[in-house]
Amino acid sequence: MNIKGIIFDLDGTLVNSIEDIADSMNVILKDSNYPTHSYKSYESFIGSGIQTLVSRALPTSVRTELEIERVFKEMLNSYKDNCTNKTAPYPGILDLLKKLEIKGLKMSVLSNKEDRLTKRVVAEKLPSIFEPVFGLTTEELKKPNPKVILQMCTSLELDIKKIIYVGDSVIDMQTARNAGLQSVAVTWGFQSKESLLAENPDYIIDTPEELFDIID
Missing domain, CATH: 3.40.50.1000 (HAD superfamily/HAD-like)
Structure with a gap:
């Protein structure tokens, strides 16, 4: 070649990196009283950036632009402190x-x-x-x-x-x-x-x- x-x-x-991503996102979901997801589920959320992952992880009923932006900011703060744990x-x-x-x-x-x-x-x-x-x-x-x-x-x-x-x-x-x-x-x-x-x-x-x- x-x-x-x-x-x-x-x-x-x-x-x-799936466990660090999932762990960080699940903390935010739990704190917001939203359902969390398994590591396997996050494999289908990943690949298009964290903002898209946040949208996919949120319940459909709350998936508004404002809520995505709020959770996205919290997710970045959480993940930056935990992105190399596992x-x-x-x-x-x-x-x-x-x-x-x-x-x-x-x-x-x-x-x-x-x-x-x-x-x-x-x-x-x-x-x-x-x-x-x-x-x-x-x-x-x-x-x-x-x-x-x-x-x-x-x-x-x-x-x-x-x-x-x-x-x-x-x-x-x-x-x-x-x-x-x-x-x-x-x-x-x-x-x-x-x-x-x-x-x-x-x-x-x-x-x-x-x-x-x-x-x-």
Whole structure:
């Protein structure tokens, strides 16, 4: 493939963050006398940013713009203090990243998680090998909008044909397609293999080691 650069999604791809996200949101729901949700349920809420997650977690009867905004602010405050409690790299990820670094690939991260939190999780839970690292700054730039990922490709100073995008969600596959990048779907994240296959990714892998096999 002659790949020289990789842009990774974060949650569900490099790290499993579902418990910290769920725990933080459930505290807010409980304090508001709303029903809480299981970790499994949060897997279907995640992927489009915290504001969207908040909307999905709230009861339909109270899902107003004002209530979403109130809970969103409280969720950010809760999650920023707890975003690295249980979050950890998936098995095999650290070994994969070490091999990719030795191979000399440029690596970056693009997430729909809020920008400050994305940078914190990457800094505390992953090796210092990613440049640049971007999270969500405004809803307008949220994936699958390709604007940020195209800017990242420019900063990597590589031919776009030599960069792949790796993610675990339908949104990630749409982002890669919108940007004209080859896509690699990973099945160890938060969405089903069937939903990923429906997006026709260029590659789909079941273990981190398979990514190295693709580019080697």
